[in-house]
Amino acid sequence: MPFYVSPEQIMRDKADYARSRIARGRSCVALQYAGGILMVAPNPSTALHKISELYDRIAFAAGGRYNEYEALRKAGVTYADVTGYQFDRRDVTARALANWYAQTLGGIFTDSTKPYEVEIVVAEVGVKPDDDQIYRITFDGSVSDEPGFVAFGGQADQVAAALKERFHDDMTLTEALGAALEALAAPPAQGSGSGSGSGSAAGNGAQATELNAAHLEVAILDRARAHRTFRRLRGPRLEELLAESRAASAASAASAEAPEPASDAPAAQAAEATPPASDEPPTGPPSASGDGIPKP
Amino acid sequence: MSGHFDGGLGQAGAFMTARIPSFTHFLATHAPDLLPASLAGQLPAGGGDLIKDLPHATTIVAAACERGVVLAGDRRATAGNVISKRDVEKVFRSDEFSAMAIAGVASIGLEFARLFQVELEHYEKMEGRSLSLEGKANRLAKMVRDNLAPAMQGLAVIPLFAGYDEETGVGRIFSYDVAGGPWEEHRFHSIGSGSVFAKSSLKKLYSDDMPMTDAVLACVQALYDAADDDSATGGPDLPRKIFPVVTTITDDGYRRLPDPESEEYSDQVVQSRMRSPDGPRAPLRTGS
Numbered sequence: 047m048p049f050y051v052s053p054e055q056i057m058r059d060k061a062d063y064a065r066s067r068i069a070r071g072r073s074c075v076a077l078q079y080a081g082g083i084l085m086v087a088p089n090p091s092t093a094l095h096k097i098s099e100l101y102d103r104i105a106f107a108a109g110g111r112y113n114e115y116e117a118l119r120k121a122g123v124t125y126a127d128v129t130g131y132q133f134d135r136r137d138v139t140a141r142a143l144a145n146w147y148a149q150t151l152g153g154i155f156t157d158s159t160k161p162y163e164v165e166i167v168v169a170e171v172g173v174k175p176d177d178d179q180i181y182r183i184t185f186d187g188s189v190s191d192e193p194g195f196v197a198f199g200g201q202a203d204q205v206a207a208a209l210k211e212r213f214h215d216d217m218t219l220t221e222a223l224g225a226a227l228e229a230l231a232a233p234p235a236q237g238s239g240s241g242s243g244s245g246s247a248a249g250n251g252a253q254a255t256e257l258n259a260a261h262l263e264v265a266i267l268d269r270a271r272a273h274r275t276f277r278r279l280r281g282p283r284l285e286e287l288l289a290e291s292r293a294a295s296a297a298s299a300a301s302a303e304a305p306e307p308a309s310d311a312p313a314a315q316a317a318e319a320t321p322p323a324s325d326e327p328p329t330g331p332p333s334a335s336g337d338g339i340p341k342p
Numbered sequence: 343m344s345g346h347f348d349g350g351l352g353q354a355g356a357f358m359t360a361r362i363p364s365f366t367h368f369l370a371t372h373a374p375d376l377l378p379a380s381l382a383g384q385l386p387a388g389g390g391d392l393i394k395d396l397p398h399a400t401t402i403v404a405a406a407c408e409r410g411v412v413l414a415g416d417r418r419a420t421a422g423n424v425i426s427k428r429d430v431e432k433v434f435r436s437d438e439f440s441a442m443a444i445a446g447v448a449s450i451g452l453e454f455a456r457l458f459q460v461e462l463e464h465y466e467k468m469e470g471r472s473l474s475l476e477g478k479a480n481r482l483a484k485m486v487r488d489n490l491a492p493a494m495q496g497l498a499v500i501p502l503f504a505g506y507d508e509e510t511g512v513g514r515i516f517s518y519d520v521a522g523g524p525w526e527e528h529r530f531h532s533i534g535s536g537s538v539f540a541k542s543s544l545k546k547l548y549s550d551d552m553p554m555t556d557a558v559l560a561c562v563q564a565l566y567d568a569a570d571d572d573s574a575t576g577g578p579d580l581p582r583k584i585f586p587v588v589t590t591i592t593d594d595g596y597r598r599l600p601d602p603e604s605e606e607y608s609d610q611v612v613q614s615r616m617r618s619p620d621g622p623r624a625p626l627r628t629g630s
Contacts, residue, residue, distance in 0.1 A: 095470065098467070120468055121358040124368060127460050128376075130460070131457065131460045132376060
């Protein structure tokens, strides 16, 4: 390198880069319900997954750059399989996987010129709801334990805030899916929050469009199942659940107001095509030096 | 590549290298000591007696039936002339639509079954789809062949693989020898020390497109016949309530018959043998 650049500057640049790239994507959520853990991601592809199985009771969900989180997913599957084969299937835990991801992402963030543009969630379903675990790992290797629910990728702050209002313990699957969809479709928090960036409207506006079964990737870790608990919900089963949850939320919204910002949609599509113009980090995970948890 | 399981980026490097989605391939590259075949060349000469006295798993039968296939095994493990275990399990679920059973050195077989299970699941998770039934059978062949050197020194184990082919909708059976395979078997097959008797028995009892319940009964009869003539095969143990392990793989997936259900079949066979000790009689002349 021809010029001296301070380590602070390098780290800040890397973090800003990763954060702004991640904020351009779409948010995903993972949340607990009575029967297990539900994960929802807006994803038009049926073949390129954002949510996958890692092990018997553990799932992986990611937002950001596909090739990067796909490499991490495969590495996680291998890590889990080697551990489970060497010891016992019960000895593969979400905590160990989250730590492994944190080490790996932290190493990549420090050592390579370009950090990974990913945010990862590792969720494990326990025998009882109290044993459920959800970990979120950000691009710099920060890891946080998220009780109950987590939003990640894209405009995670706003989605998490919206999800917090709707989340409560012991939800049914239908309720949880309803809460997740409402949170994902939450309108951009205009003027509120930690910062104002041009990327804010781009990421979130895109989600304000109606999410239907064809554009959703939904999977659960089913507490009641033996052996492998991961199940994808798709096709007729998903349509049915969506219809149920819409009916339920329409009934509850009849008394309250019905937030349906359909007018945002055309502008959002235009905005989605163009990346954020400024180098200023858009609203996203608040700070790399912090714990990486959105503070709703 | 030592120390790649103890943290740091060396470990991440091993896990994150792009590679073919095979678990055994990963172990062979990065941790060969974890494979059963790692015994090759490490066994000292003259361990023959020791190996002979290891528990050996014995008779396995398989029969294709309507909508699937039945795979069953007796419960005895023998070490030389001693019965070392009465309740050993030799039939294992491989994945949702296949199962494998083992004959030979039981401990190696157990490790095989575990490894094969991880192998299939690993591919499924990595690629987002299951292997084809042939793919599974071929993969098992490679694993058997990798064990050739230990097998030559006495640690031989032979699997019998059965699965439901989702593409064609039929149950299929694959057999192996110590050098690999797979050999596809049609209708029915048997391996292990009592296989000669079991196969002869099945030959007389089997008919094409049997209903599954009939195929299960035929397999239990065949195991009884094997136990009748082979000292290393165990029959139904009524006093101890130990019955053959019977599994079915159909379009509904893998299912191991619960003990009470297996007991019913065994009871039926034992009761009929009270009246006719040699079992059902096949007609001497075929009709028409």
